[in-house]
Amino acid sequence: MTLTGKKILVFGVLTENSMGFQIAKSVQERGGDVIVANAPGRPSSIMGRIVGRLPKPPIACLSADITEDDDLAALAKGVGEHWDSLDGVVHAVAFAPSDALGGNFMNTPFESVSMAMHVSAFSLKSLTAHVLPLLEKAERASVVSLTFNATVAWPVYDWMGPTKAALEATNRYLARDLGPMGIRVNAVDSGPITTMAGKSIPGFESLAEAWPERAPLGWDTADASPVADAVAFLLSEDARAITGQVLHVDGGFSALGA
Template sequence: MGILAGKRILVTGVLTDASIAFHVARVAQQEGAEVVLTGFGRMSLVRRMAARLPRPAPVLALDVTDTGHLGSLAERVGDHVDGLDGVLHAIAFAPQSALGGNFLHTPWPDVATTLHVSTYSLKALTTACLPLMGPGASVVGLDYDASRAWPGYDWMGVAKAGLESCARYLARDLGPHGIRVNLVAAGPLKTVAARSVPGFEAASWDEAAPLGWRADDMDPTARACAALMSDWFPATTGEIVHVDGGVHATGA
C-alpha cells in the first residue's frame, strides 16, 4: 500500500518526461494514486508522455487563462474520477522580454501575462477544482525560492513571490473546508522551462548544497509533492517545503 493508495490526483503542466509534473505523476501512480493529466498546446506530445507512465492516464486540455476551460474543468475531470484528493499546480510562463536581465524594460502586457499564467492561475485552478474536493484534499504548487533576485529570472521571480503569497491566502480561506495548500520550492532542475531562462546554470548549486544537488534528478521533488498530497501532513498548510539540498538555509 503506497501513501497515495486510493487517492485521485490531478497533475497539470506535463509536457515532456523532463518536466517535474511528469515525475510527480509517475511517483503518484507508484504510490497508488489514480492520476488525471492536463496539458496545454502540444497535446499529442502530452498524450505520448501519458503513455510512458507506469499506467496510461487520461489527458485533458487546460488553458488556465481561458475561463471556458476553467469553468468546464470539474465536469471534464469528473468524467474520469468521482472526486479529487490532490491537485498539482505546475504551470508557469513568461515571455522572453520578461526574462534575461530585461527587468527594467519589460512592458506591462508581458508582465501581466507572466503574473496571470504563473501566479493567478494557482487561485484559478484551485477554485475550478473545488467542486471535486473535500476535507483532506491537498493542493501543491511548484515554486522557486523567491526570497532572492536571481540572475535572469526577473519577472518570473516576481511571479513566484506572488505565488507564495497566493498560496498563503488560499491556505487561509480553504482551511475551514479542510483543504491544504502548500508549495515545493525545488533547486534548479534541467527542465524545459529552466532552459528557457537565459543564463540558467545549476552547476554551482551542487557545490553550495550541504546535501549536494543533482539537477537531472527530479525524484526528490516529485516525492515531496506526493508526500504533501498524502495523509502524512494533515496539519500542514501555507508552507513552503524546500527541496534544494539545503541551499536556502545556508546563505550560499
C-alpha cells in the same frame, strides 16, 4: 507513505523530465490514480505521447488554457466525468515571455509581466476555484504548486521572481480560505532542474551550475525525483496538518547565507 485510492489531477505534464510528469509518476508509484492535463495544442499533443512512459495509463488526458475560465470549467467537468471527488491538485505551470527574463528586468513591459503573473500565479487560484466542488467532496484534499525561492533576487530570473512571490502569497491566502473546508494548500521550492521551462531561461545554466557546489547535500539538476516525492508527501495523509507552507527541496542551498 501511501497514496492508495487517492485521485490526483496533475496540470503541467509535458516531457519525461518535466516536473508534472515526474510528479504523476511518483503519485502512481505510491498507489494513486492521476488525470493529467496541459494547455491545448502542442503541449497537450506532447503530453499525449509521453504519458505512455508512466507506470500505468492515466485515467484521462485533458487540456485547458489555464488563463481561460471557460476552459477551466470544461476541465473541471471533464474530471467530474471520471471521478465524483478529487483528493489532490498539482499546479506545475509557469511561463514568462522572453523579454521578462535574462537580465531585462528594467525594460520589461507590463504586458509581459501581466502574462507571467496570469499564467504562473493567478492561475493557481483559478484552477483551484474551478475544481473546488470536487475537492470539497473528498474527506481531506490537498493543493500543491511549484515555486523557486522568492525571498531573494536571482540572476537572470528577473520577473519570474516577483511572479513566484505572488504564487507563494496566493498559496498562503488559499490555505487561509480553504482550511476550514479541510483542504490543505502548500508549495514546494525546488532547486534548479533541467526541464524545458528551465532551459528556456537565458543564463539558466550558469545558475544551475553553482547549485551542486553550494548545496550541503549536493544537487543533481537532472533528477526531479526528490521534488516529485516531496509533492507526493504533501498530497498524502502524512501531511494532514501542514498548510500554507513552502517546503524547500533544494539540497539545503536556501539555508546558507554565502
